[in-house]
Amino acid sequence: MKKIYSLLIAISLGLAACTTLEEDPQSFISPGQFYKTANDAVAAVNAIYFHLNQNDIVGQPIYNSLYNTGMDFMTDDLSAGPGSPNPDVRSLSALTHSSTLIRGKESWQQHYSGINKANVAIERIPGITMDEKLKSRLLGEARFLRALYYFDLVRQFGGVPLLLTDQTQLSVEELQVPRNTADEVYAQIITDLKESANSFKAGSTGELGRATEGAAKSLLSKVYLTKRDWANAITTAEEVINGAYGYKLLDDYSQVFLPAYKNSKEHIFSVQFNSAANITNAVTARDIATGIPGLKGSYGDQLTFYTKGTDKYFSIYKLYTAKDKRRNVSFVTRYKSPTNGKWYGNLHDSKVPGDSIPYLNKYWDPNYASTGKSEANANLLRFAEVLLIHSEAENELNGPTEKAYTSLNKVRKRAGLDDLTTGLTKDEFREAVYLDRRLELVGEYQRYFDLIRQTGSEVTGVGPEGRGTLLKNLQAVGKTNVAARHYLFPIPQFEIERNKKLKDAQNPGWE
Template identity: 55%
Template sequence: MKPLKHLALILGLGLSAGSCVNLNESPESFISSEQFYKTQADALTAVNAVYFLLNSGGSTVQTPYNTLFATGMDFMSDDIDPGPGATNPDVRSQSVLNHSSTGLRVLQIWQQHYAGIKKANVAIEKIPGINFDQTLKNRLVGEVKFLRALFYFNLVRLYGDVPLILQDQTSIKTADLQIARTSAKEVYAQIEKDLNEAVPVLLNTYSGADAGRATAGAAKSLLSKVYLTQEKWAATVAKAEEVISGPYGYDLFANYADVFLPATKNGKEHVFSAQFKSNSLGQGNNQAPRSARPGVPGMIGSFADQVRFYTNGNDKFFSIYKLYSPKDLRKTNGTFVTKYKGSDGKFYATLNAPGDSIPFLNKYWDPNTVSNLSESAANVPIIRFSEVLLIHAEAENEVNGPTAKAYASINRVRKRAGLDNLTPGLSKAAFRDSVYLDRRLELVWENQRWFDLIREKDANGKIILEAALKKVGKTNVTVPKHLLYPIPQQEIDLNKLLTQNPGW
């Protein structure tokens, strides 16, 4: 089989609405879906097209795991900010929660996910009718159900009630395209259904060109996270334990940096990732140049992504960088970098802020593409084994308190980071806070923090979003308004059955 990502290009999946293209209104030929879905190769192409919506883009289009979540979500958090190179006023406004229902990123996240769902629905409908090996056919449908579940999981967490569309919309009648929002409860039920149906037909591992496809372990891992988000604690524990003790071969890399290096991608810790490849039709990871320091000879960095600085006591330039223990190997062994070596052989330190220095984010750095970082082949983790361990520790604590099993899971993550084991005897609340902190430090800049801010709770059961953002100077945050994104106004204008979220 051809690599799952790049084969999809033949379907013409360019999503740049701003492209200047002269369209011929009288095409000389047209291939209908009934004509196209005839062979096993057609089925593979249809499935690969769904994967493509995770990471396509290049220089003209942002998709969820190729900078869109960073500019449309991470910048709103307490960890990451738009750097000097992020000049889009819509993005900078959203980063301080001044976004609105007409915001570009609010619209793009919605549209990109529904584009993926549309392609998933087509594949799920058409593949069963194609004549080829039934086992492979079932597996391909399972992969697409996994991806559809992931798309809906992101949507329901960001927007709440959303239209649940499970069939391809082929009608061009306006009335047929008016679809009301479905309750979040029903959306979650469908997510669980898709994942549970995917598990028995997916493989445990893939190799070669198929590396990176959804596995049974990935479906179970994502299901554990879906349960965690809904506070189905016992179900979370059970599903996470199936992954931890299952036949999937997951483990932690001994070296934290190996989680992100292209040379070790799709390894034992990578449960599911958005795949990137350098020098292949512009499908490199564009997060790499966005985070890099400008002004280094032989390297082009735009410094569009940076840590969020805020006042903490007498320190006016505090950031997540300073939350790490000096012993924590994650700090400068994968997450941040403090100097670059230029093509002139000289080292260039981080830029100076008044009275302090700027640590640069480093997770998507590719040492093989230094002269053209936009061709970075570093994958973006969507879920990895360390997170499954932290999910298990958190849920086990909620069900039974900080048991030996809960300690064992979090301590595996801490040991790899070079930290001491958590002290036995912590209270349930103290253990919960420890898991929260390790999640934050382990998963920073992996499109996780915003979702955690609207999910995690303090000792009084209050969602942490408001307090966390006010602590870093984002004082205009309000709850419950900012627990959800606004429904894009453009979508409401097109679909009169859509309603707006409270406060927007």
């Protein structure tokens, strides 16, 4: 089937958003000139996907380094490595960033550009005379992507301006808009995802790499989990687990990330990469060690190393048991040069046998050495996570029931681990889910948001427990600058200066 690697860059440029209040609305293609045929509708929706792996503004695409450096570096798992000299990026890793953070501005602008393209498609496609099944499917994709972009924004910044119409035809004054509350943004996300799921029921089958009904349901279960709406998270996850979508865990954990198996039965929604279209995964080079003949590696992504007991180089790598098959897929400790056939690795401490530096390996493409271009997809939603969502929500609502154990143990069994021992308390089971989620999803842009949800603090607005997970975990690994303000990113100062209605709306601690 045809994939959506070529997203019509020219069209995407023509439909760039002005929601950041810096575009000239007169520079856009007139709606009357464009939205007339089915091909126009397809091109409009393709343009919404664009920001997932490409960029028409400035800086890095969202899921092709931006979220890697902007989210994973703010956790206890990863930090900026030697190949990340950019002071903006290093400030995120050390949690010393401010409202002038370039990466925050880029994230805001790119998400809103995608949102506006979705708004345009949702407004204009209904008026096009075309096959109704295809029209319904395209509208489902547009609503899914708008929900995904807003889900990213509300988790990163809290309440944000909720823009649901085409902004390209408005004046600068009309674009001065206030923040909506986080609850209002979440309500729209849920509405969009429900409508998206229903849009696919018309029977039109999408192409590989595109959003589907199963993707809409899976993301909705994740939204409910984030809101700690356990009952709806359970119900929606079970619709995915027990539905007719055909999702299953791949037998081998390594297959989940290899390009040869992408878009298979475990992959619910992934960001697509293809070297023929010159859209490749830039994260691969960031993960690889420097100085390996024949490999292009910058070692920009480094594990967070810290002292635990007498071990001065403890990291997430050492949280895996020897039986856990995920460790040697997610990480490597040495590389074989494709040029001279020699093995290269580095030791933390030559006095400690085998204490080698682990390098993140999830986005490794076996063909990377010969091409320098990785086709490894970025998996945003996969079936293993739906099982973990179900297990966590079931435990939070009903305690460690048989259903909670069943979903978690499916993930553990694939990892080569024994079933979790029954008889755990609710708190013990919660910690077990958290750990397996951390080990299963390392490097997949999840940890920062997981730490916030697991914090259960009044400060975050997500729960009353006040476990303080984010602060405790980051302080434990030496990221002592962490504070309550880091539950959210600061609203970019650039946006505050451009939009007078954001002037007094900065997040707590960033004023």
